[in-house]
Amino acid sequence: MPQTMTGRERTILAIAVLASFVAFLDGTVVNVALPAISDELGGGLTTQQWVVDAYLITLGALILVAGSVADAYGRAFVMRIGLIGFGITSVAIALAPTAEFLIISRALQGAAGAFLVPSSLALITSTFRGAAQGRAIGIWTAMTTTAMIAGPILGGLFVDFLSWRLVFLINVVPIAITLWLLSRAGVKDSRRADAAIDWLSAALCTLGLGLMVFALIEQPRLGWTSPAIWVPLVVGAGLFATFLVRQRFARHPILPLDLFRVRNFWTGNVATTFIYGALALNGFVVVVYLQQGAGLPATLAGLASLPVTILLILLSSRAGALAGKWGPRLFMTVGPITMGAGALLLLTVSQAFDYWWQVLPSMILMGLGLALTVAPLTSAILGAIETERSGIASAVNNAVARVAGLVTIAMLATIVGGQLDLEGFHRAAVVTAAMMVAGGLVSWAGIRNPKAPADEGQESRNAA
Incomplete structure (x- = not known):
């Protein structure tokens, strides 16, 4: 019988869920609003790319330093700063008078978001122990996954019937509730005396990524020979290389x-690069093309990928359990290749658009493949590292996934050939499929299933 949670434990779990929900929800509502944003503020595909990538640059770079900041200043304090920052920037985005103002606000929002998910999980792991911790993380995962369903639907409804600006205010209420609960929970901040924050590394990583992404996004418009492209690209690459050396x-x-x-x-992180880069590309292209190319309203475009989320929720835990029994290698191979096949089905999309025959089969295969991949991929990566370093291992993998999506979206104009018409949509589908297959092949070649206890015992007896 599972032990009943105390009132304080329920409050802390609610805080962790709400804080993470805010970050996840924002990530899923944005793509649906992109066409409406560029229609009002201008900039076309370039604006759409920057709205996504400005957030990912700071999120991907600063999520690595979030653990150090929490150790130095306390988890609850860091979460408060993240929540307040996320709320303020959400309001700024909703009021943005220009595309440039919105993009800068999105970058600041990503910086605030970088401190929400790690501090949420840290609150859970510092409050719960043993089986209760596993149960709490399971509840956290299930509840935050609902953001994947709610985000596109809410975003589409707001865009169609109200305004895209209100999309970014959806998270203000949960932020206020979370701050109120945090004040009542009586969470005591524990700070490590030897904790240190490497702000220079964070700056090198952020500036390096930012300059390279600027070059990749603006290159189709200015050309590789323009100093405005190759200078930021070279300087950015140099800064990022300096970050790695440091x-x-x-x-x-x-x-x-x-x-x-x-x-x-x-190996798991190389596979993550291909798989999550492909997922970011597919998520962006499908929801934008269904509005701008196929003429669907934002609500229906948001609902288009709902089968993926449903299959992920229904099958992911089962796939994780089977991977725990048989090892992750097979699942990490078959899952991405299945998603690649699903991406190729998007080549059936034509000018005579039909969601049920041209898009839904792709979404079903993508959902099946994703359900086979996510839990085994996570367990393979984190299971390879000793438990006391699982926090930083998780942060690194999360950052790799974000940066992969960042670079893929930055290269979008090159991938689709300048504009997201039907031909560009098909080109993106082929690139998505190729990246997915690459992720599966990397997993097959590099991942090794952990030895079962019985196997290890047999080896010990043979060695004796």
């Missing part, structure tokens, strides 16, 4: 490179 020698690195000596960890 991680090798820094006393408190935000990206411990020694983690990548572990086979399943580095």
Whole structure:
């Protein structure tokens, strides 16, 4: 019989769920609103790319340093700062008079969001122990996953019947509730005396990524020979290389490179790069094309990928359990290749658009493949690292996934050939499929299933 949670434990779990829900919800509502944003503020595809990537740049870079900040200043304090920052920037985005103002606000929102998910999980792991911790994380996962369903639907309804600006105010109420609960929970901040924050590394990572992404997004408009392209690209690459070198020698690195000596960890992160880069590309292209190319209203475009989320919720835990029994390698191979096949089905989309025959089969295969992939991928990566370092291992994998999506969206104009028409949509589908298959092949070649206890015992007896 599972032990009943105390009132304080329920409150802390509610705080963790709501804080993470805010970040997840924002990530899922934005794509639906992109066409409406560019229609009002201008900039076309470039504006749409920057609305997504400005958020991902700061989120991906600063999520690595979030653990150090929480150690130095306390988890509850950091969560309050993240929530307040997220709320203020959400209001700023809703009031944005220009595309440039909105993009800057999105970058600041990403910086605030970087501190929400890690601090939420840290609250759970510091409050719950043993089986209760596993149960709490399971509830957290289930509840935050609902953001994947609610986001596109709410975003579509707001865009169609109210305004895209109100999409960014959806999270203001849960932020206010979370801050109120946090004040009542009596969470005591614990700070490590030896905690250190490597702000220089964070700055090098953020500036390096930002300059390279700027070059990739603006290149189709200005060309590779323009100094406005190749100078930021070279400088950005240099700054990011300096960041990596610094991680090798820094006393408190935000990206411990020694983690990548572990086979399943580095292989899993290479697979993550391909898979999550492809997911970001597919998520962006499908919801935008269904509005701008197929002429669907935002609500229906948001509902189009609902089968993916439903299948993920229904099958992911089962796939995780089977991967725990048989090992993650097969699932990490079959899952991405299945998603690749689903992406290729989007080639059936034509000018005579029909969701049920041209898009739904793709969404079903994508959902099946994603359900086979997510839990085994996570367990393979985190299971390869000792438990006391699982926090930083999770942060690194999360950052890799965000940066993969960041780079893919930055290269969108090159991938689709300048504009997201039917031909560009088909080109994106082929690239998505190729990246998914690459992720599956990397997993098959590099991932090793952990030895079962019986196997380890047999080896010990043979060695004796």
